[in-house]
Amino acid sequence: MAGVTDRPFRQLCKKLGAGYAVSEMAASNPQLWDSVKTSRRLDHRGEIDPIAVQIAGADPAMMAEAAVFNVQRGAQIIDINMGCPVKKVCKAASGSALLRDEPLVGRIVQAVVDACRPLGIPVTLKTRTGWDPEHRNALRVARMAEDIGISALILHGRTRADLYTGHAEYDTIREVKAALSIPVVANGDIDSPEKARAVLDYTGADAVMLGRAAQGRPWLFRETDHYLRTGERLPPPSYGEMRSLLLAHLDDHYHFYGEITGVRTARKHIGWYVAGLPGAQAFCDVMNRLESTREQHQAVADWFGRLMQQHDAPDAAYSLAA
Template identity: 60%
Template structure:
């Protein structure tokens, strides 16, 4: 898939998720098969840029190209300035958030609330595309409400304003996260424009990914919640789309290696105090699907040091490897856990 000058190695993209898609998680998902990973949104109000939270959101480290940063707001000139600022900080693609229903975002008439004002959408897109020399992408929902599915009109406005790719979550703003995502409107949007269209919403397996591509005719997919605690979903989907065969689930040792590496990276990135708190939700997601995960999860949320957090996880995985392994090299395999 092509976005401006960038050819992605596949068309599977980690959806932007505030509080989740930070640098450690984006790097991990890229390593495990995502073609691109969109950052957490950055508020367009410059008064908010100098906070620790915003500063960390614009760190790119060794993140592979292309680095896509999402911006949110409702004032065209502020969004244009914010886009320029983020390009100076290393963003190679700017993504505009018109898809988020969160109250914190919508109260300020940003996110998906903007879809109600098509003239404002046009002004925002024109200002932002005109402000930067990098591709600008847009993320929307299918409309304001089931009675006002104006996604096709918004998509045409986006194309006319020079937007390079459009991601569509198959729910309206009024739907929030209720019900099932519907893909017919995404299909109608895909048929109405020539820019790449990415389908999004409830894609949680390789088979579902193939089905959504078939129904919508979309050029690629955005995957959000299903990647929480399962960052390897990208390589599973990629493999299935290329070969038609299911990739084997990672074994317990690989899960341990991925998870411990991720948690240790969070500790380094945020520092101990914040790092172990951010890590708790990821640990919860990873352990959701692991045997006896609930018990260790309860203990992990109570500890207040990074070393203890990692220690409990090492102990847990050591036990699991012992319990599920028939071979005699358990000792050497569990020793590998100590490297994190």
């Protein structure tokens, strides 16, 4: 979710019911800490607690130093990334590539836990079920990490080789949860309140983590929270509410990134919000050619205004296709 779960998006998700949101993956290499990209990822001003920062790397000492560095800048939880399957991350022996080297996994977890323990900061681990389907070692990694002292485990139901293809499997998550005493969070293909309930029931996990399904659908968190508490479905957002949420998101996004970067990085978010709505493709074709935040913001406001008028009600609701 790098490039997606920035501070504006995390803030919106928390306001709409997410109990917890983790930062974009931050580099452990000190030489990168002063870069514009990393500086933005470590900017938590005004963020709703708890502030959780995810760090990535393959050097235990560097990871420990990165943990302390982020705590000094406001992190209240440190999350170790051993789940990212992206090629450039794995080529650096980071992310899910670490699952091929269990002794190194242990040294990294130990170094980060030892660095954070005196500061009173909990450490969590995000990982996958293994390197490939023939080498699922999540249970061994999970037991080792628990023994070292992590506070919670987030487990994505795919191997690194799976990338984001196929379907997540939950048998491994169920097995890991049964073996651990710390909280286990299930992740992977949870795209509806009903799916969240089913995964929790099957795996026995303590919580679920939503990722790609929330792109353009930040209200999925409140829908899921409400369903898990009551068993009832909330109505979908109206066009009017979608318009208000997106425009507020854009305002925060522009303020965070500035004019040039803001207008370009907002395009993907706008595309996700309008996907599946009437006339979305034609709108995106026009919107993607706009070069100023003012034009982009106005285009979104006008397009949703027309959509509301065409459906004869200012708060006409829509439903996503299954």
